[in-house]
Structure formats: C-alpha cells, structure tokens
Amino acid sequence: MAAGRRGWRSGSGKHTLGLLEYAEELCRYAPDPFDHVWLVFDKDDFPADEFDRVERECAAASDSACTFHALWSNPCFEVWPLLHLRYTTAPMDAAACQKTLADSLAREFGVDYRKNMGGLFALIAL
Known part of the structure; x- marks a missing residue:
C-alpha cells in the first residue's frame, strides 16, 4: 500500500478487499490525512470480477479528503x-x-x- 502527500509506504501481505479494509483502518487512525492511497497487489489467480469489485469498493470508500486507487501487478509485484x-x-x-x-x-x-x-x-x- 502506498499513500499520498508524504510518500508513505507499507507492505501488508494482504490482497484485494482485505487490503482495502487494511488501508481504510490505517487512514482512520493516521495522525495526518492522506489525499491519495494506492492499493498495490499481485494479479495472482484472482478472477477478473474480484478486481472489478475492488475498483468499485475503492470508489465507494473515496471521499473529498481521500481517494483510494486499486493497482495490480501482472505478472507480479516484483x-x-x-x-x-x-x-x-x-x-x-x-x-x-x-x-x-x-x-x-x-x-x-x-x-x-x-x-x-x-x-x-x-x-x-x-
């Protein structure tokens, strides 16, 4: 997961919707707000509809203070x-x-x- 203004990054080992939940929790308790949060995860064997769902959930979780973005690596994060x-x-x-x-x-x-x-x-x- 990577976040906005401060260039903060955190590896969580989570994927798709679990990563979004993790990011929302971190943002909720962060001392300074984030303007953009990028959720980066491997394509692995997740079905395409799961990626589409993450994009929809990111849009739903976004507000005027913070925008969540889904970004997946193909073939892998490396x-x-x-x-x-x-x-x-x-x-x-x-x-x-x-x-x-x-x-x-x-x-x-x-x-x-x-x-x-x-x-x-x-x-x-x-």
Whole structure:
C-alpha cells in the first residue's frame, strides 16, 4: 500500500478487499490525512470480477479528503521494484521476474530478496 502527500509506504501481505479494509483502518487512525492511497497487489489467480469489485469498493470508500486507487501487478509485484533498478522489456512470468529482482538486489546491494521483505522500498528509493 502506498499513500499520498508524504510518500508513505507499507507492505501488508494482504490482497484485494482485505487490503482495502487494511488501508481504510490505517487512514482512520493516521495522525495526518492522506489525499491519495494506492492499493498495490499481485494479479495472482484472482478472477477478473474480484478486481472489478475492488475498483468499485475503492470508489465507494473515496471521499473529498481521500481517494483510494486499486493497482495490480501482472505478472507480479516484483516487476515494480525491478523497474526501479533496471530497464527491461523482456517478457517474464512471475518466477522469472522474482529471480531477476533477486539477482539485481544481490548484485547491487548484497541483499537476499524474499517475498514481503521489509525495507525494500527504502532500499530501492535511494
């Protein structure tokens, strides 16, 4: 999940509607309001109608103070941090993308990548 003005990011390991509920809860108790909240999750094997439902629920949860947005990665979330590290247009499935990201992180930062690892955003945002 990524949020607006302050550039705050949080990995929750949640997907689709569970991620929206998590974001709403965080926003409800945040000391400063968010203007935009982006819910980012993997495509995985979720059916298309579930993604459509998340978009509708995001629109319903949005108000004049905060707008919720659904954004899913295809084939996987790892494509986003990978593109922060290197340019590629190579076709990849999720396994190849995860391996390429792991190889890039190991080579550039000496870091062993694992799914849902903490500190990834701070590492690649330098």
